[in-house]
Amino acid sequence: MSIQILLMELVLMPLVAFVVGLFMVLMLRRIGAKLQRRVGPPMMQPLYDIVKLYGKKTQISHGWMHDIGIIMAVGGYVAAETLLPVPGMDGIADKGGLVTLVYVMMIPSLGLALGVGQCANPNGSIGIARALTAMLAYDVPFVIVVFGVAWYFGTTNLVDIIAIQQAGGVSGWGAIAMPLLAIAGLFALQGMLGKQPFEIYIAPAEIATGPMVEMSGKYLGGLFVMQCFQLYTAGVLYVSLFLGGGENWLFFLIKVFAVVAIPMTVAFLFPRYKTEQMIRLMWKWPVMIGLLGLAFVMH
Amino acid sequence: MKEIDIPIETSAAKRRTNPLARVFDELVRFCRSRSMFMLHYCTGCGAIELPPAMTSRFDMERLGIQPMVTPRQADILLITGYVSIKTLKRVILTYEQMGSPKYVIGICSCTVNGGMYWQSYATAKQLDQYLPVDLYIAGCMPRPEAVLEGMRKLMDRIRSGEADGWEDYYRRYDWYLGNQQHLFGDDWQTPADVIGEASHYDLAGPGTEGEHTRLLQQCQKPLEPQQTFFQIGGSLEKKGESHE
Ligand code: SF4
Numbered sequence: 086m087s088i089q090i091l092l093m094e095l096v097l098m099p100l101v102a103f104v105v106g107l108f109m110v111l112m113l114r115r116i117g118a119k120l121q122r123r124v125g126p127p128m129m130q131p132l133y134d135i136v137k138l139y140g141k142k143t144q145i146s147h148g149w150m151h152d153i154g155i156i157m158a159v160g161g162y163v164a165a166e167t168l169l170p171v172p173g174m175d176g177i178a179d180k181g182g183l184v185t186l187v188y189v190m191m192i193p194s195l196g197l198a199l200g201v202g203q204c205a206n207p208n209g210s211i212g213i214a215r216a217l218t219a220m221l222a223y224d225v226p227f228v229i230v231v232f233g234v235a236w237y238f239g240t241t242n243l244v245d246i247i248a249i250q251q252a253g254g255v256s257g258w259g260a261i262a263m264p265l266l267a268i269a270g271l272f273a274l275q276g277m278l279g280k281q282p283f284e285i286y287i288a289p290a291e292i293a294t295g296p297m298v299e300m301s302g303k304y305l306g307g308l309f310v311m312q313c314f315q316l317y318t319a320g321v322l323y324v325s326l327f328l329g330g331g332e333n334w335l336f337f338l339i340k341v342f343a344v345v346a347i348p349m350t351v352a353f354l355f356p357r358y359k360t361e362q363m364i365r366l367m368w369k370w371p372v373m374i375g376l377l378g379l380a381f382v383m384h
Numbered sequence: 385m386k387e388i389d390i391p392i393e394t395s396a397a398k399r400r401t402n403p404l405a406r407v408f409d410e411l412v413r414f415c416r417s418r419s420m421f422m423l424h425y426c427t428g429c430g431a432i433e434l435p436p437a438m439t440s441r442f443d444m445e446r447l448g449i450q451p452m453v454t455p456r457q458a459d460i461l462l463i464t465g466y467v468s469i470k471t472l473k474r475v476i477l478t479y480e481q482m483g484s485p486k487y488v489i490g491i492c493s494c495t496v497n498g499g500m501y502w503q504s505y506a507t508a509k510q511l512d513q514y515l516p517v518d519l520y521i522a523g524c525m526p527r528p529e530a531v532l533e534g535m536r537k538l539m540d541r542i543r544s545g546e547a548d549g550w551e552d553y554y555r556r557y558d559w560y561l562g563n564q565q566h567l568f569g570d571d572w573q574t575p576a577d578v579i580g581e582a583s584h585y586d587l588a589g590p591g592t593e594g595e596h597t598r599l600l601q602q603c604q605k606p607l608e609p610q611q612t613f614f615q616i617g618g619s620l621e622k623k624g625e626s627h628e
Contacts (some may be wrong), residue, residue: 114445123443130448133419137459140412142484142585147458293453301456301483 106313111328154200161192212295224278428465
């Protein structure tokens with residue numbers, strides 16, 4: 086691969102992720118509206134929100150750590166996008182592999198923790214403490230799932246994992262071969278997206294949106310952009326591990342949107358757990374299902 | 385020695401040089417009008433008409449209006465009814481923390497002229513003496529249709545750039561501060577540095593400073609860091625004090 090093509094892919098992959106992510110945010114809000122029998126926001130609403138936030142006249146910064154925190158939060162996901170193969174573009178996926186990706190996906194939470202720490206708002210600190218606790222909770226099943234998949238396919242290279250699944254057709258998909266791990270993965274996905282039963286660190290009615298409490302203008306805009314990337318990353322990762330990646334863009338997008346729609350639909354039907362309930366649940370059921378699935382895979 | 389002439393670029397001068405500036409302005413104004421995050425400070429009884437306006441019957445979200453929970457994130461401040469003097473202090477604190485451009489909507493007759501609390505000693509009668517109100521929705525209480533109609537009006541005004549109450553607050557800060565001091569006493573102060581903000585964003589006008597801001601500067605006490613108390617083993621300890 087020539088260097089120009091690689092550079093072009095590195096620019097294109099985050100851009101595509103952002104655009105797809107915008108539509109995912111729209112889908113999230115539309116699903117919520119449909120379940121509550123409302124009309125929901127117009128098509129371009131996520132874009133209007135972001136442009137408006139960046140177009141604010143006063144931008145209140147709480148210090149340079151605050152600025153860097155947001156850059157890390159968005160940058161971590163931008164780096165993650167280049168490690169996720171999409172149809173026609175591999176970026177640096179075959180050099181990075183699954184383990185790097187799992188590491189890179191933790192950077193945004195840490196960046197947010199740094200940034201919010203400087204806001205000195207007690208709600209923000211509580212929110213961050215909860216976000217990191219939640220990360221601890223969902224990362225255990227997540228790592229089990231990733232390990233199981235890597236064991237089954239005998240590689241941590243996402244490009245190879247996708248190629249093996251596509252060679253086997255639908256019956257070669259990870260979800261067919263490892264149904265238990267796929268279920269545990271769905272649990273971890275729900276926690277990773279911070280959606281309702283596990284929405285402990287946003288909790289608008291309790292701690293006033295936690296990490297976002299002091300964010301205004303472009304800082305909040307940065308977090309909105311981050312949300313687009315977050316939805317996209319989680320969806321694409323799941324599709325790559327269990328649903329055979331994308332043969333072409335049409336099937337790829339259908340799969341990714343379908344996967345992301347599951348946690349969103351579940352989210353609007355549930356209230357919120359407490360922090361310790363979330364940890365207990367996460368470390369019990371998905372871990373148990375995941376370990377069982379792992380036993381079948383390694384057997 | 386030769387004097388060096390360093391051109392100082394103000395944001396007003398910068399705006400004129402970009403050929404696409406007007407397109408961008410138009411786009412941002414459009415997005416502002418289509419995406420309004422509101423902070424509802426539900427003071428009086430008028431708040432009861434907001435839930436139907438937000439939920440499935442009237443659904444404000446299709447206009448891009450959604451509730452937000454902190455002043456930092458919000459664009460519109462909804463005052464839904466009478467404001468007692470104690471509440472008004474909180475409302476002003478909240479308003480000054482919001483990021484500009486910000487808009488204030490007074491819902492209910494009580495915010496227009498005191499309504500049925502006209503004779504009360506404890507309520508502020510006219511909201512727009514203390515805050516720049518962009519839009520009033522009169523009624524006791526206004527129905528959700530009226531609230532939505534008002535929101536649409538505000539959208540039009542934002543779109544055309546008429547809704548500039550927030551600039552007015554910076555330009556005539558002295559007048560607003562005077563009214564606030566009249567109500568709260570001479571030692572009234574807020575953590576936000578409005579004059580500093582006005583000069584930083586080129587929004588200062590002839591009425592930004594005056595006799596009332598001078599009075600503010602005389603009485604101003606520096607902000608003290610917040611002290612937290614928490615109970616450890618039955619004894620009340622104070623964080624931030626030195627223990628030897
Ligand atoms: S105008 Fe009527 S409904 Fe509204 S706050 Fe006043 S008394 Fe209540």
